[in-house]
Every structure is written in C-alpha cells, then in structure tokens.
Amino acid sequence: MIDIVIDITLLAFLAITSVAIVRMTNLFAIVMLFGIFSLLSAGLFVVMDAPDVAFTEAAVGAGISTVLMLATLALVKRPQKPYYGEAPQSHRAWLPLIVVAVTGSALVYGTWDIPGFGAPDAPAQSHVARYYIENTMQETGVPNIVTAVLASYRGFDTLGEVTVIFTAAVAVLLLIGGKRSKPAVKTNKKGEQDEA
Amino acid sequence: MFITALLAILVTMGLALARALAGPTTYDRIAAVNMFGTKTVLLIAVLAFFTGRSDLLDIALVYALINFIGVVAALKLVTQGNFHCPDCNESEARQGESK
Known part of the structure; x- marks a missing residue:
C-alpha cells in the first residue's frame, strides 16, 4: 500500500519536473532540475527493487552528467535565446498535438499486453x-x-x-x-x- | 512509524521541488537540489529499514557522496564562471566580449 503511495508521489514529481524543464528558459535552473529528475528516477528504481540500476542512475545521471552539463554551460552563454517568440509559425499547433496524442495512446495500448510487475x-x-x-x-x-x-x-x-x-x-x-x-x-x- | 517517516520525507521532497521550481535566485535552486538529494538519501534509508533490505544503505551512502560532488561543482561554476580557468571570472569574460 505504502509502495503505491511512494510510486504515485515520485511519478507526479517526475511529471512536474519534466514540464518545468520544458517550459523554463534559465539553463542553470534546467540543469539543477535535471539533477532532481535523475534523483527521482533513481529513487523509483530503488522502490522497484533494482538497487544496481539505481546505483548507475545516481552515479551517471545525478553525478557525472550534472557536472558535464555545468561544464558545458560554463563554455556557452547562460540564458537560452528565445526561439519560439522569433521563429515564424510554419505549421499549426494542433498537428503536433494530434501526433503526440496518437503516439501516446498507441504506447498506452501497448502497455496492456505487458505482464504485471514481478509476475x-x-x-x-x-x-x-x-x-x-x-x-x-x-x-x-x-x-x-x-x-x-x-x-x-x-x-x-x-x-x-x-x-x-x-x-x-x-x-x-x-x-x-x-x-x-x-x-x-x-x-x-x-x-x-x-x-x- | 516508518510509514509516517516516509510520508513526511515525501512532503519535504515536494517542498524542496517547489523551491527548485520557483526559486528566484541561483542559490535557492542549488540549496533545493542539495536538499532534494538529502531527502532521496533519507527515503532510501527508511525504505531499507521498511523492507528489511540492509544492502540499500550502501546506495544511500553513494548518493550522499554524489550529491556533495554535484553541489560543489555547481557552486564552483557559480563562483568562478567556468571550470577551466580559476583566474578569469565571468565578469571579465563579459567585459572582453563587449570589446
């Protein structure tokens, strides 16, 4: 029971972090959120009884790649240039929405045949x-x-x-x-x- | 008791995440990420006792070390402006760009 609560909470945090990463323009904050994202997924791996995978995720995702991203950030300029404000709108916004919705429902449909966790x-x-x-x-x-x-x-x-x-x-x-x-x-x- | 501790840790994780999302200054975000890493370590430690798997404690220790290294790297970047040259900080680099 408590496992389900932890799973749902961690997954909700993952979703919030991903949306924030997509919508933010401050690159330093995005790198920090990447660190939080990978700590969250490592915690999820631990909850799913895969401590060795969590080990790798923490070492590579939260440790090395954060440092590498920061090193990259030090070589380029800090703020992200606003792209969508300047670029001409060459296509309508509903087309990618439909593509994403169809792909997402196909993936959800595919999960119905996956056997249960630890079956x-x-x-x-x-x-x-x-x-x-x-x-x-x-x-x-x-x-x-x-x-x-x-x-x-x-x-x-x-x-x-x-x-x-x-x-x-x-x-x-x-x-x-x-x-x-x-x-x-x-x-x-x-x-x-x-x-x- | 473990369940209460787990729920409290999850609530604190949420608060730290909110600070990382909202934090107006860079240091707010660094402190939030550091705190989030600490909460992950605590979550894993409590889970280790809750499920009776004491080998998870090693993972928690590694997380603590990695968290420390990451925060030191972030702080070094913020103070110096770069990793490769400790003498030239970011303000000087910006001055050079304008010339």
Whole structure:
C-alpha cells in the first residue's frame, strides 16, 4: 500500500519536473532540475527493487552528467535565446498535438499486453532465467547472477561496451580538459599568464 | 512509524521541488537540489529499514557522496564562471566580449 503511495508521489514529481524543464528558459535552473529528475528516477528504481540500476542512475545521471552539463554551460552563454517568440509559425499547433496524442495512446495500448510487475509467468522470468539461476554457480563461480551474465557469459559484449565508454571518456576529456587555444575574450595580461 | 517517516520525507521532497521550481535566485535552486538529494538519501534509508533490505544503505551512502560532488561543482561554476580557468571570472569574460 505504502509502495503505491511512494510510486504515485515520485511519478507526479517526475511529471512536474519534466514540464518545468520544458517550459523554463534559465539553463542553470534546467540543469539543477535535471539533477532532481535523475534523483527521482533513481529513487523509483530503488522502490522497484533494482538497487544496481539505481546505483548507475545516481552515479551517471545525478553525478557525472550534472557536472558535464555545468561544464558545458560554463563554455556557452547562460540564458537560452528565445526561439519560439522569433521563429515564424510554419505549421499549426494542433498537428503536433494530434501526433503526440496518437503516439501516446498507441504506447498506452501497448502497455496492456505487458505482464504485471514481478509476475511469475512473465517471459523475463520463464524463458532463460531459470537456466542462469540453476547453473551460474557451477559454470562461472560468480555468486551474483547479473555480474556473471555481464562479465562471464557476455564478456566480449561487455568488453565492447567498455571500449565505447573509454573512447567517449577520452573524447570528453580532450574536449573540456585538454589544452585549448586561448579564446579572444581574454585581456593580454591573462593570456601571458596562461602561456607561462 | 516508518510509514509516517516516509510520508513526511515525501512532503519535504515536494517542498524542496517547489523551491527548485520557483526559486528566484541561483542559490535557492542549488540549496533545493542539495536538499532534494538529502531527502532521496533519507527515503532510501527508511525504505531499507521498511523492507528489511540492509544492502540499500550502501546506495544511500553513494548518493550522499554524489550529491556533495554535484553541489560543489555547481557552486564552483557559480563562483568562478567556468571550470577551466580559476583566474578569469565571468565578469571579465563579459567585459572582453563587449570589446
């Protein structure tokens, strides 16, 4: 019972935050709201008994990406330029509304066939999960089944993912942390200090 | 007792969210996000006791650390105006742009 109350409250907070993010123009406030959004979703993951997913969401969503967004914000100007006020209205506003409504109702219609949360006859529970639950310990010796699947059964796949993440990290470090050519906005004194 | 604590934490989360949405100054928003992160840590800790899963407490600890790092980064950005150069603050950069 209390789980339902927590779920509904957190989801309502998520909806409020998303609408506020869309409607705001202060980019710093939007980055702060991104942090709140990802803390909320991490809390939802914890409520749904997925602490490892919540771990990743908190570390990547609330921690690293907030810092990266702030670093990006430091390189560009603070306020967002008003776009919709200046751009000519090339299409009527009801067309995107209809598209969104149709897509949304198709998605809601699709959720009717999804088995209930934690249902024992769901395909996720009945297909191959039993094999891993029974044989993981003998075949790999890893006590955590998720870790065994990620690091042993799918080891090459994980290696590829780690390579992608490593490449992305190197690229980001080169972009925001590497030696930069001095922008023209600095005064001469500052430029000399930087060169020295 | 746990249920009362959970409801109180949810109400406080709502108040912090309202401050983050409405907050007129930057510091209001930073304080609101910091408070929201603290409330998430508390929510997870109370949930850990409520459901009897003590391993969730580790997650709460990591959240506290991440929250701290995020707030320090935000404050550093607000004071310095950037991350890469501690000497040149934002007002000087704006002066340079106008020239």
